[in-house]
Amino acid sequence: MNTPHRWGDQYSELGHGPIPIEPYISPNYYQREKEKIFHKEWLCVGRNEEIPNAGDYKAKRIEAADTSVIVIRGKDGNVGAFHNMCAHRGNTVVTETGHETLGNSRAAILTCRFHGWVYGADGSLISVPQEDRFYECFDKSENGLTAIHVGEWEGFIFVNFSESPAQGLEDFLGEYGQHFAGYPFDKMPYQFTYYTELDCNWKIAHDAFAEAYHVDTIHAGSFPNVFSNGLERVKLMGPHRTSAVHLSMNGKPTPIAGLANELATGSLVAQRGESMLPPTINPDRAQDFSFELSVLFPNTLIHVSEGIWFTHQFWPLAYDRTLWEGRYYVAEPETNAQRWALEHAMTLQRNAWLEDTATMEDTHRAMKSGAKQHQNLQDDEILIRHGAVVVDQYVNA
Ligand code: FES
Numbered sequence: 001m002n003t004p005h006r007w008g009d010q011y012s013e014l015g016h017g018p019i020p021i022e023p024y025i026s027p028n029y030y031q032r033e034k035e036k037i038f039h040k041e042w043l044c045v046g047r048n049e050e051i052p053n054a055g056d057y058k059a060k061r062i063e064a065a066d067t068s069v070i071v072i073r074g075k076d077g078n079v080g081a082f083h084n085m086c087a088h089r090g091n092t093v094v095t096e097t098g099h100e101t102l103g104n105s106r107a108a109i110l111t112c113r114f115h116g117w118v119y120g121a122d123g124s125l126i127s128v129p130q131e132d133r134f135y136e137c138f139d140k141s142e143n144g145l146t147a148i149h150v151g152e153w154e155g156f157i158f159v160n161f162s163e164s165p166a167q168g169l170e171d172f173l174g175e176y177g178q179h180f181a182g183y184p185f186d187k188m189p190y191q192f193t194y195y196t197e198l199d200c201n202w203k204i205a206h207d208a209f210a211e212a213y214h215v216d217t218i219h220a221g222s223f224p225n226v227f228s229n230g231l232e233r234v235k236l237m238g239p240h241r242t243s244a245v246h247l248s249m250n251g252k253p254t255p256i257a258g259l260a261n262e263l264a265t266g267s268l269v270a271q272r273g274e275s276m277l278p279p280t281i282n283p284d285r286a287q288d289f290s291f292e293l294s295v296l297f298p299n300t301l302i303h304v305s306e307g308i309w310f311t312h313q314f315w316p317l318a319y320d321r322t323l324w325e326g327r328y329y330v331a332e333p334e335t336n337a338q339r340w341a342l343e344h345a346m347t348l349q350r351n352a353w354l355e356d357t358a359t360m361e362d363t364h365r366a367m368k369s370g371a372k373q374h375q376n377l378q379d380d381e382i383l384i385r386h387g388a389v390v391v392d393q394y395v396n397a
């Protein structure tokens with residue numbers, strides 16, 4: 001029975017009261033989030049498909065952990081993670097061209113462009129030009145790249161900047177890891193990405209994507225009457241959370257959208273053929289299931305559906321600035337018709353994401369005014385409530 005307070009009743013430990021705004025607008029709270037969360041917990045920094053071959057690497061700036069990380073695949077196939085900093089005079093070893101930089105070294109080495117120090121994919125310092133002019137106290141074996149803990153789950157690459165992480169990656173993921181295990185993420189590697197920097201706190205961006213209450217209003221243009229505005233099968237799993245979004249049965253796509261849904265290999269609306277979902281997701285195989293909406297703590301949302309999956313990541317740049325990255329994955333189109341349908345899906349998704357991001361800066365600006373001290377959440381905003389409670393637990397631990 002869908003009672004109006006079903007999630008609040010099920011997870012009554014989260015309380016029902018208003019949620020304070022201070023954590024969204026406080027530079028001091030953000031400092032504690034950096035220390036207690038982004039410097040300490042597992043963070044998803046990429047996918048295996050981004051660095052498939054030996055010598056492929058990715059550098060990613062993580063401002064919230066005050067560093068840039070390099071993940072590189074060695075000749076043994078293993079992925080190593082290192083701070084992007086040379087042991088000579090501190091230059092970045094991978095020259096960055098933006099928030100993230102992808103590259104390949106056939107020899108699986110990294111060379112600092114300042115004075116040519118060369119590192120192996122295992123981080124070891126291999127070669128130093130004019131090595132004999134350094135002094136006896138200089139030991140190459142002690143001057144490799146600084147390693148970072150790295151782990152992999154279902155093709156996602158994670159790093160942890162803590163010297164000794166409180167938990168291994170598997171324990172950190174816990175039930176969330178099991179819930180999504182077996183979904184064929186790697187079978188749908190064709191990707192498009194949208195990203196932008198927003199003048200808002202990272203949690204405002206998280207919250208805007210963690211409910212479906214806004215669908216009828218904000219997405220009246222892109223997805224009119226397409227999705228239900230509530231959540232199904234909410235499950236809170238340690239710091240992580242998931243739920244399902246279903247289709248609204250009154251949805252009437254435009255003729256073009258209807259055609260694109262028919263032709264697309266993956267769509268949030270069209271459901272065809274045998275399910276590719278693991279038994280934990282849409283377990284009763286409801287025909288009106290659209291997608292699983294989940295939050296992998298702290299800053300990654302993973303959404304999966306039939307033939308398509310997508311992620312949002314929110315990287316804090318400052319207490320009032322956030323890098324948002326939206327990535328959408330489908331199978332490579334095989335026909336022109338499928339390619340057209342994919343272009344249609346991309347455009348629709350871009351419009352929807354523009355609608356989603358449109359409120360964030362306004363929300364942050366209004367929050368800073370101090371006119372209100374709290375937000376009021378309804379029952380279908382339970383993922384936001386859980387997020388606020390979890391972040392607060394970490395910050396005050
Ligand atoms: S700073 Fe890297 S070689 Fe000099």
Ligand SMILES: [Fe+2]
Pocket residue numbers: 208209214215218219352356
């Ligand atoms: Fe949305």
